[in-house]
Amino acid sequence: xxxxxxxxxxxxxxxxxxxxxxxxxxxxxxxxxxxxxxxxxxxxxxxxxxxxxxxxxxxxxxxxxxxxxxxxxxxxxxxxxxxxxxxxxxxxxxxxxxxxxxxxxxxxxxxxxxxxxxxxxxxxxxxxxxxxxxxxxxxxxxxxxxxxxxxxxxxxxxxxxxxxxxxxxxxxxxxxxxxxxxxxxxxxxxxxxxxxxxxxxxxxxxxxxxxxxxxxxxxxxxxxxxxxxxxxxxxxxxxxxxxxxxxxxxxxxxxxxxxxxxxxxxxxxxxxxxxxxxxxxxxxxxxxxxxxxxxxxxxxxxxxxxxxxxxxxxxxxxxxxxxxxxxxxxxxxxxxxxxxxxxxxxxxxxxxxxxxxxxxxxxxxxxxxxxxxxxxxxxxxxxxxxxxxxxxxxxxxxxxxxxxxxxxxxxxxxxxxxxxxxxxxxxxxxxxxxxxxxxxxxxxxxxxxxxxxxxxxxxxxxxxxxxxxxxxxxxxxxxxxxxxxxxx
Amino acid sequence: xxxxxxxxxxxxxxxxxxxxxxxxxxxxxxxxxxxxxxxxxxxxxxxxxxxxxxxxxxxxxxxxxxxxxxxxxxxxxxxxxxxxxxxxxxxxxxxxxxxxxxxxxxxxxxxxxxxxxxxxxxxxxxxxxxxxxxxxxxxxxxxxxxxxx
Numbered sequence: 001x002x003x004x005x006x007x008x009x010x011x012x013x014x015x016x017x018x019x020x021x022x023x024x025x026x027x028x029x030x031x032x033x034x035x036x037x038x039x040x041x042x043x044x045x046x047x048x049x050x051x052x053x054x055x056x057x058x059x060x061x062x063x064x065x066x067x068x069x070x071x072x073x074x075x076x077x078x079x080x081x082x083x084x085x086x087x088x089x090x091x092x093x094x095x096x097x098x099x100x101x102x103x104x105x106x107x108x109x110x111x112x113x114x115x116x117x118x119x120x121x122x123x124x125x126x127x128x129x130x131x132x133x134x135x136x137x138x139x140x141x142x143x144x145x146x147x148x149x150x151x152x153x154x155x156x157x158x159x160x161x162x163x164x165x166x167x168x169x170x171x172x173x174x175x176x177x178x179x180x181x182x183x184x185x186x187x188x189x190x191x192x193x194x195x196x197x198x199x200x201x202x203x204x205x206x207x208x209x210x211x212x213x214x215x216x217x218x219x220x221x222x223x224x225x226x227x228x229x230x231x232x233x234x235x236x237x238x239x240x241x242x243x244x245x246x247x248x249x250x251x252x253x254x255x256x257x258x259x260x261x262x263x264x265x266x267x268x269x270x271x272x273x274x275x276x277x278x279x280x281x282x283x284x285x286x287x288x289x290x291x292x293x294x295x296x297x298x299x300x301x302x303x304x305x306x307x308x309x310x311x312x313x314x315x316x317x318x319x320x321x322x323x324x325x326x327x328x329x330x331x332x333x334x335x336x337x338x339x340x341x342x343x344x345x346x347x348x349x350x351x352x353x354x355x356x357x358x359x360x361x362x363x364x365x366x367x368x369x370x371x372x373x374x375x376x377x378x379x380x381x382x383x384x385x386x387x388x389x390x391x392x393x394x395x396x397x398x399x400x401x402x403x404x405x406x407x408x409x410x411x412x413x414x415x416x417x418x419x420x421x422x423x424x425x426x427x428x429x430x431x432x433x434x435x436x437x438x439x440x441x442x443x444x445x446x447x448x449x450x451x452x453x454x455x456x457x458x459x460x461x462x463x464x465x466x467x468x469x470x471x472x473x474x475x476x477x478x479x480x481x482x483x484x485x486x487x488x
Numbered sequence: 489x490x491x492x493x494x495x496x497x498x499x500x501x502x503x504x505x506x507x508x509x510x511x512x513x514x515x516x517x518x519x520x521x522x523x524x525x526x527x528x529x530x531x532x533x534x535x536x537x538x539x540x541x542x543x544x545x546x547x548x549x550x551x552x553x554x555x556x557x558x559x560x561x562x563x564x565x566x567x568x569x570x571x572x573x574x575x576x577x578x579x580x581x582x583x584x585x586x587x588x589x590x591x592x593x594x595x596x597x598x599x600x601x602x603x604x605x606x607x608x609x610x611x612x613x614x615x616x617x618x619x620x621x622x623x624x625x626x627x628x629x630x631x632x633x634x635x636x637x
């Protein structure tokens with residue numbers, strides 16, 4: 001091993017090999033931390049508290065091999081965004097703060113058989129219709145507004161509920177992780193407060209960095225895998241990014257508070273209270289896992305309803321049935337989640353709670369948990385970029401199980417704070433520039449959101465994806481570029 | 489009583505001061521409102537009351553802010569113009585965790601609810617414990633709270 005180091009203002013990283021950096025254990029760190037990044041990305045990562053936060057993550061009992069920071073890593077709360085922590089499910093813990101507030105925040109991509117030519121000239125009509133028909137922003141309601149009993153059914157049954165109620169077709173389930181129904185979901189472990197928040201938000205984007213985008217495929221880097229994913233150049237696709245809304249946010253906080261009240265001893269060992277964890281095997285760990293799985297189902301249904309509504313909007317705008325436009329789900333990936341998974345550690349199979357916060361599962365070809373439709377090529381991974389830079393579709397790389405517990409990055413990663421963004425950009429200017437220069441039509445509830453999500457506030461998604469590809473944890477398949485974007 | 493919105497890469501932080509615990513709590517809550525919405529009318533909307541119990545001073549601040557976010561979603565209103573009438577706890581506000589168990593701290597407050605349909609507001613997802621500080625300083629209290637956006 002070479003002894004190249006990178007000095008990040010007081011934290012020294014040792015180069016393990018190209019694009020792999022390690023912070024050796026010191027003090028109460030239970031394991032090293034590893035950062036998967038180029039030096040260019042490290043220069044950005046070192047600017048905030050990301051590295052301190054990934055070091056803190058190694059204090060969680062049961063952390064296995066090393067805590068991981070992805071190339072798009074940035075400062076979050078407690079656990080950094082772009083973090084992966086694989087934690088022993090027998091002797092370790094499960095950490096709600098390390099999953100994050102927006103449980104099963106994630107992205108799904110829907111294919112169409114339309115091409116860019118079919119859409120040109122109708123962008124404004126489409127963006128207006130999407131914006132009118134898909135609830136977004138604060139207090140915008142949901143596609144379905146109903147009682148707590150419906151929320152409970154959704155929590156237990158996931159996308160099966162949507163299928164039964166006319167918001168999905170069979171194929172949607174077959175192209176979603178876990179077929180859209182998370183086993184072990186327990187609606188009784190979700191509080192009344194969380195259900196009350198959720199009942200008016202079923203099928204809604206929310207605000208912040210969540211969005212729906214109509215995109216065109218600009219590049220297919222791997223023809224064989226692209227064909228397996230049904231992607232070709234100039235094709236129109238739809239990308240949806242959102243999560244479990246207030247229900248998930250409330251669930252996270254409910255459990256953080258319970259941990260504080262019941263497991264103060266473990267909490268006292270952790271350098272940031274937001275890393276709060278329930279010891280594996282405790283009642284609270286079981287309860288949280290049941291609640292989190294239920295919230296995962298809620299988020300899947302949320303994205304499903306938005307996708308199905310999008311089909312109806314396309315039907316109206318293009319005056320033909322959605323089936324004729326072959327509007328089919330390509331895949332749905334979560335990027336805020338903890339899943340009990342079996343991984344090989346030191347030659348032995350171990351059950352781990354793999355916490356991915358702002359990180360995406362990226363299982364390779366042949367893995368039994370990859371849906372049948374993609375088992376031969378690897379799991380699709382969807383990496384949304386900023387609204388000016390486009391997004392990527394990857395497939396789980398063959399090195400992901402060895403290097404990153406089957407994970408890769410989740411997006412571009414923020415570079416600039418929201419307050420700074422609002423000082424540097426004005427929403428209207430950003431919107432005009434995108435339309436005039438890039439022919440991207442943006443519609444948002446709030447001009448401030450457009451400023452805060454301006455392309456310049458994000459890291460270079462090309463560089464993030466280049467590192468994922470070079471490491472073989474997530475391989476480039478295709479690239480897309482936005483046409484219409486709606487947000488909160 | 490004053491607050492300031494602070495830089496945070498992905499989220500937003502509020503730094504607040506007050507000459508009493510009550511005013512520091514209200515200042516953080518007003519910071520939360522400001523982080524949610526740049527401009528709202530000085531009048532209009534009805535006031536509603538908020539009561540919270542918790543086992544420590546920090547937990548009380550956390551639960552108060554969590555309750556405000558919950559009320560926002562349930563009522564469809566952004567809570568603004570916060571007043572905290574009373575914060576009471578064991579040991580005259582020493583802030584130590586009480587020996588006798590939970591719910592030793594309590595708060596009584598109120599806020600004005602501005603209908604979300606009337607304003608350009610964005611969603612603050614949640615209050616966090618990350619880097620939270622609530623400290624006595626010369627002349628009052630200082631608080632620092634990171635919110636998830």
